[in-house]
Amino acid sequence: RTLRIGLIPGDGIGKEVIPAGRRILEALPASLGLKFEFVNLQAGFETFEKTGAALPDETVQILKSDCDGALFGAVSSPTTPVKGYSSPIVALRKKLDLYANVRPVKTVFNAPKPIDMVIVRENTEDLYVKEEKTYDTPEGKVAEAIKRISQRASSRIATMAGEIALRRQKIRAAGSPSIHKGPLVTITHKSNVLSQTDGLFRATSKEALANPRFLSVAVEEQIVDSMVYKLFRQPEAYDVIVAPNLYGDILSDGAAALVGSLGLVPSANVGEGFAIGEPCHGSAPDIMGQGIANPIATLRSAALMLEFLNEEEAAAKIYAAVDANLSEGKLLSPDLGGKAKTEEVVQDILRRL
Amino acid sequence: RTLRIGLIPGDGIGKEVIPAGRRILEALPASLGLKFEFVNLQAGFETFEKTGAALPDETVQILKSDCDGALFGAVSSPTTPVKGYSSPIVALRKKLDLYANVRPVKTVFNAPKPIDMVIVRENTEDLYVKEEKTYDTPEGKVAEAIKRISQRASSRIATMAGEIALRRQKIRAAGSPSIHKGPLVTITHKSNVLSQTDGLFRATSKEALANPRFLSVAVEEQIVDSMVYKLFRQPEAYDVIVAPNLYGDILSDGAAALVGSLGLVPSANVGEGFAIGEPCHGSAPDIMGQGIANPIATLRSAALMLEFLNEEEAAAKIYAAVDANLSEGKLLSPDLGGKAKTEEVVQDILRRL
Ligand SMILES: CC(C)[C@H](C(=O)O)[C@@H](O)C(=O)O
Ligand SMILES: CC(C)[C@H](C(=O)O)[C@@H](O)C(=O)O
Secondary structure, rough: EEEEEEEEEEOOOOOHHHHHHHHHOOOOOOOHOOOOEEEEOOHHHHHHHHHHHOHHHHHHHHHHHHOOEEEEEOOOOOOOOOOOOOOOHHHHHHHOOOOEEEEEEOOOOOOOOOOEEEEEEEOOOOOHOOOOOEEEEEEEEEEEEEEEEEEHHHHHHHHHHHHHHHHHHHHHHHOOOOOOOEEEEEEEEEEOOOOHHHHHHHHHHHHHOHHHOOOOOOOEEHHHHHHHHHHOOOHOOOOEEOOOOOHHHHHHHHHHHHHOOOOHHHOOEEEEEEEEOOOOOOOOOOOOOOOOOEEEEEEEHHHHHHHHHOOOHHHHHHHHHHHHHHHEEEEEEHOOOOOOOHHHHHHHHHOOH | OOOEEEEEEEOHHHHHHHHHHHHHHHHHOOHOEEEEEEOOOOEEEEEEEHHHHOOOOOHHHHOOOOOOOOOOOOOOOOOOOOOOOOOOHHHHHHHOOEEEEEEEEOOOOOOOOOOOEOOOEOOOOEHHOOEEEEEEOOOOOEEEEEEEEHHHHHHHHHHHHHHHHHHHHHHOOOOOOOOOOOOOEEEEEEEOOOOOOOHHHHHHHHHHHHHHOOOOOEEEEEHHHHHHHHHHHOHHHHEEEOOOEEEHHHHHHHHHOOOOOHHOOOEEEOOOOOEOOOOOOOOOOOOOOOOOOOHHHHHHHHHHHHHOOOOOHHHHHHHHHHHHHHHHHHOOOHHHHHOHHHHHHHHHHHHHO
């Protein structure tokens, strides 16, 4: 099987880590019977400055018509709004209907406090619909944004969370060491304040997870503020956390802090038959160009993309090589307290493949 | 000076901790020249079940016309929406225009990782305006909520954050041990996605903090997801964090996790000349009635209320007594790993007053 993969490095360290993603895919053992073709694609703030579009139509078209998946690096988002610019990754998620953002957060086995969870974040709606307006009042400006939650999107994201919980349980049952007894999905919301929107997310998620298919999956819920508290007090208790877009965004950065660095945490933006791997970290302008970015989030994102393209065996090989590098702990990038360059980390991991 | 204080225990352990708040106020040394009168007031889920109103008009009227401040315990919020019920504390904040929710999070001096920050949360708008609607579409139900951010509310909350930063610096300069060099306000938002609403919060906060009055205050900003990450990676770096309502809600629970227990973290809902002290924890139905609730969040909330009623000396006495109890670490409630009952903790702290 040949997979065509779009490569979208974006800005900053995106340009340093995406090539590492490409290399690990190319280095997978031939015995897997997988071949890759790569297409270089543009997006990001630099692209915006050059072409006037942060996400050129061409990029979207090629991904849609010509690719099986993609790797996305990072984009710098100016905090001061720049006229005409808006985040290309948010747009891409919507344009390709990549309705799930899947973010596994996992310590390697020998960590003092083992954590093994995955955050399943709804990826197309909530406040990310970006429908905003501003008006003047006698007391100054007022701005409003719409938070939109639909039954359809809530149902499919909860179903995805249930499927992931089952799949994780299957892998555990196959002998992979684990801290979890059975599959668990935790629904996160704030329905005590937002009874209609988050109430709909909650009710729909519960309903979707009540499907007999998920009979073996335990389901509980947490109010988002309390979820953040628990995430830090007893992270080992969580298996799969499902959340609307914005809470998912916040929770996944919080969970990343627990495993030591955003540089370790991958994500996949998943739709029907398509997946974009994307490291959770940003473009990190402070360290760009120094060759010290941690490539692990990207390598794991490449694996995660493969999982959702049904290449679980190939994915497992990448995970194992990364875990071996971390367990040994000799060649670590500076964000993990080490001194290794990106290139040294990549070589160490390729060697273990 | 005589202060009239409304007591609103609410539900669950609210009934166990609010009496402790009353006792510490009564036990303050006579030399301070402070007297207290107390008024018992109703609110909460039980009140709703009895009277049909979670926040009876009478409670609001008496607070408005007859009190200088209040102590609020906690209310149980049913996660499954109950018709006609909505959170009385959210309503109270709006009805009394208590526009700031101030949440100091601080370890005692001998903690392994010292933290000393205060989260200043906008308390009247954002998604908490609770303007929601639900409609049917061919693909199922869709619900929408309004997130509203105003220049007026953003400006006054940022100004409050600046004032608090200055006041903290003054106390530090007076010799109180501290981990901070100078006053710092960190503005939290998500303007990379919500350019108008959070963009307005960001721009207005910056403008308010550019006032020459705050010349000595350093100002920085953090995107909310990154803020949660940093909160856990380098909490010691933060002094005053200012945030819109919902992010403030989430961040304060996160910060509470850092100091070991929500049972330690106080808050004050502050308006012009009025303050309601409120522990950050909930009604904790799992431990209610056992006499083991941690009273410290409430005792500190009573002190915080006094601070905002300009009784800083009295407040300092309460803080010192609580810190002494924690530093010694002999009489701690179960949430802190101890075995002491609420009553024993209260007596130990009263003794140190
Ligand atoms: C860059 C930003 C728009 C994005 C988001 O909020 O989704 C990022 O934080 C992420 O988590 O991928
Ligand atoms: C109970 C709930 C409505 C409330 C809030 O969200 O403000 C609580 O979480 C708090 O922080 O005081």
